[in-house]
Amino acid sequence: MLNLAALLRPESLQDFIAQEHIIAPDTPLFKMLKHNALSHCFFYGPPGSGKTTLAALIAKELNKPFMSYNATSFKIEELRQFVKSYENTLFQPIIFIDEVHRLTRTQQEVLLPIMESYSAIILGASTYNPFHSLTNAIRSRSFLFELKPHSNAHLDSILEKALAYVKDSKHIHIELESQAREYLIHSSVGDARAMLNLLDAIISTGEHHISLQGLKALRPYALHDGASESESHYTLISALIKSIRGSDVNASVYYLARLIAGNENPEFIARRLVILASEDIGNANPNALNLATSTMMAVSKIGYPESRIILSQCVIYLASSPKSNTAYNAINAALDSIKQGCVLEVPSQILPDSSSYLYPHNFGGWVEQSYLAQDLHFVESTTKGFEKTLNEWLEKIKNKEKITNTSKDKGTENA
Numbered sequence: 001m002l003n004l005a006a007l008l009r010p011e012s013l014q015d016f017i018a019q020e021h022i023i024a025p026d027t028p029l030f031k032m033l034k035h036n037a038l039s040h041c042f043f044y045g046p047p048g049s050g051k052t053t054l055a056a057l058i059a060k061e062l063n064k065p066f067m068s069y070n071a072t073s074f075k076i077e078e079l080r081q082f083v084k085s086y087e088n089t090l091f092q093p094i095i096f097i098d099e100v101h102r103l104t105r106t107q108q109e110v111l112l113p114i115m116e117s118y119s120a121i122i123l124g125a126s127t128y129n130p131f132h133s134l135t136n137a138i139r140s141r142s143f144l145f146e147l148k149p150h151s152n153a154h155l156d157s158i159l160e161k162a163l164a165y166v167k168d169s170k171h172i173h174i175e176l177e178s179q180a181r182e183y184l185i186h187s188s189v190g191d192a193r194a195m196l197n198l199l200d201a202i203i204s205t206g207e208h209h210i211s212l213q214g215l216k217a218l219r220p221y222a223l224h225d226g227a228s229e230s231e232s233h234y235t236l237i238s239a240l241i242k243s244i245r246g247s248d249v250n251a252s253v254y255y256l257a258r259l260i261a262g263n264e265n266p267e268f269i270a271r272r273l274v275i276l277a278s279e280d281i282g283n284a285n286p287n288a289l290n291l292a293t294s295t296m297m298a299v300s301k302i303g304y305p306e307s308r309i310i311l312s313q314c315v316i317y318l319a320s321s322p323k324s325n326t327a328y329n330a331i332n333a334a335l336d337s338i339k340q341g342c343v344l345e346v347p348s349q350i351l352p353d354s355s356s357y358l359y360p361h362n363f364g365g366w367v368e369q370s371y372l373a374q375d376l377h378f379v380e381s382t383t384k385g386f387e388k389t390l391n392e393w394l395e396k397i398k399n400k401e402k403i404t405n406t407s408k409d410k411g412t413e414n415a
Contacts, residue, residue, distance in 0.1 A: 002170065002203065004162050004196040013057050017192075018154040019050060022145050029145065033061055040115050042100055042124040042134070045147030047263070048191030051125035054147070055096045058123065065093040071102040076110050083120050093120045100124035101133040108135050115141045128265040149190020156185055158192050162199060172208060179212040187215075189262060236262070237272055244273075244319045245280045252319040256311055266307040270296035273314055284324035284385035291317055322385035333378040344373040366397040 010016045013023060013033075022029055032038045038058065043051045052068075059066035067082050079095070086093050095114075097103070103111075103124075114120050115138070122142070124130065131144065150158070159181070166172045176184075188195035201218050202210055236258050243251035259269055270292070277292035295314040299307040347370050349356045358367045381391050 002166070002200050004165070004200045005193045008158070008162055008165060008196065009053055010057065013061055016050065016054065016057060017158060018150050019054070019147050022147065023054070028143075033058065036062060038062060038121055040122040040142035041145060042126070042130055042142055043145050043147055044126045044129050046149050046190060047127055048188070048193035048195075049147040049149055050192070051147055052096070052098060055094070055123045055125060059094040059096075062094070064121070065091055066096065067093060068096045068098070071097055071099045071107065074107075076107065079110065083114055087119065092118070095120045095122050097122065097124045099126060101126040101128045101130040103133065105135070108138050112137055112141075127263075128268065132267075132271075150192050151190070152185050155188060155190070155192060155195055156181075159184060159195065159199070162196055166203065172203065174203065175209045177209075177211050180210045180215050183212050183215050236264075237269070240269075240315070241272060241276055241280075244276060244315060245323065247319055247323065249316055249319045252315045253312060256315050260304070260308050260311070263304075266299040266304060266311060267296065269311055270299050270314075273311075273318060277318060279328045280323055280325055281318060281321050282324045282327040283387045283390055284322040284326075284382065286386060288318055288321050322387075324382045324384050324387050326379060326381050326387060329380060330378045334376075337376065337378075342376070347371065347373055368398075 016023060021027065024030060029041070043054060045051055056066060056068075065086065069079065074097070082093065082095070111122060112135075115122055129144075129146070131139065134142075163174050163176065166174055184195050184199060188198070198215065198218060199210075202214055207214055236255055240252060240255035240259065243255055256269070260266075274289070274292040274296050277288040281288040291314055295310055298310050302310070348354060349358070349369060350371060358369045360367050381387055383391065
């Protein structure tokens with residue numbers, strides 16, 4: 001194997017392909033580097049998008065000592081010794097930690113004083129958004145940047161460089177069929193490393209005329225069934241949510257499969273399902289939130305490939321459930337009213353020290369009394385699923401009170 005991914009790694013930020021939204025001259029990160037004022041940063045994005053390479057290039061650009069660790073294996077004492085070795089020097093080292101979403105609380109506690117004192121600059125990388133796995137203290141002291149999958153144009157440019165390198169350095173002329181070229185690019189789903197590794201593999205077999213059939217023989221299950229350049233995980237997660245909301249079970253499972261095939265983080269998918277369970281189903285089927293929450297917990301412990309089954313069960317259940325956005329609309333309406341100045345006094349009978357409060361349990365579960373200084377109406381319930389049962393219960397207890405009061409009035413009149 002030639003190890004093209006390593007051999008073609010850029011030597012400077014000027015050679016770094018793509019991620020213009022992060023490293024272009026007008027971006028905050030570029031300005032930090034220009035003024036030698038780099039802060040702690042965490043980079044996340046799909047495999048092969050350049051996270052590790054970017055961190056190494058930053059250290060090279062600033063001419064700082066660079067040490068790389070993996071969150072799953074680095075030893076705390078080793079990290080402390082590395083930082084200590086630069087205490088009385090003019091050098092501020094850069095510590096790079098891969099898979100930062102796997103950092104334990106203990107490891108993060110060790111990093112915190114280093115970040116506070118800036119005795120070293122911490123850079124981290126993850127294929128998942130590490131926001132939910134990092135403590136508030138770590139997050140508040142750092143910047144978070146998302147790297148995007150390489151576009152097809154970027155991959156084509158990288159492929160050209162690879163072919164030129166093989167020809168100039170190894171004196172191997174590669175004939176690449178147009179369909180094979182297209183397959184190399186599209187099946188890599190924005191992952192430059194995956195594309196170069198596949199090219200590397202077929203060259204290493206002695207094949208210098210590369211055909212579509214030859215590539216497919218090496219990668220029979222192409223990743224182009226997952227997310228692609230034009231269909232990022234945001235596009236596909238949106239399609240999944242809309243399909244569930246629309247109660248299309250088959251479309252829902254299909255888009256879930258697309259996300260899984262694209263190696264989407266199962267916890268990201270599960271978090272969106274939890275939100276949907278309240279926003280789009282709510283009390284029409286209260287158990288939807290229970291199942292979605294259980295799914296989120298389960299996939300965080302299990303991971304792929306088995307998580308696909310758990311996610312599928314949840315998606316089918318949510319898509320099949322009756323839908324209601326009552327909770328979503330109600331809280332938004334209430335918040336809007338407060339923003340518009342509707343700040344009411346709390347009625348005296350429900351103040352903490354009130355002696356006139358009527359305890360509902362002493363009146364069979366409900367008693368008429370004012371809880372607001374003026375009438376407000378935010379909840380527009382539907383008649384779907386269990387929400388209908390809740391509405392019927394509210395109507396029942398309130399009508400019962402009206403009937404009781406009417407009977408008392410008639411009794412008073414007769415007297």
